[in-house]
Amino acid sequence: MAEDKKGLLSELFAPIAGFGVTFSTMFRKVVTEEYPEEKRPTQRRFHGRHQLNRHPDGLEKCVGCELCAWACPADAILVEGADNDDTPLAEGGTGRFSPGERYGRVYQINYLRCIFCGLCIEACPTRALTMTNAYELADHNRADLIFTKDQLLAPLQTGMLAPPHPMVEGLEERDYYHGKVSGATQAQRAAVDAERAAATRHTEDTVEEVH
């Protein structure tokens, strides 16, 4: 008799039995993430977009050695190094961008290839390359996912001076890694001002010659 009753109830509720899960879920706590309006912070060691770091005076840490590119299993990095040049810009020099002999003249990361494994940052001998927590890297076309050096370079912080400019006076490259540089000095600022003034004079002279 009891089994007949159970069978009758099952038959009665059969057409709406599938809603059981729906009804039971309706009263549970919502787990939907309201992205992109609300962004959840990542774990501190999350591997996101890369960054090319600077020394405290603004010079770049990258020495153009290409070790990151060789370490990359996805062939996502392109580096072309060049020599730093202390010849004044007005005399045809190309400038100094890092404390050592070489700097990364061209630097690109192709985010269509990158798998965010972090092998490149492990290979970097100067800690020039690190990974940030930024993960919003989607785009509508392929070209915009190849990040260039100007996009990857860390912004200038207080006390930094935009390269090219000379190293801190009296210091060697190794001193930069021994923490002896805390910011751009007056002599570095004066050198940049002098370069700018010389460049302006050079431009004015060229305009006069044209007239």
Ligand code: SF4
């Ligand atoms: S995170 Fe991995 S895949 Fe991406 S650029 Fe670095 S080494 Fe290559």
Ligand code: SF4
């Ligand atoms: S980011 Fe590091 S490993 Fe890559 S070229 Fe620059 S210094 Fe070398």
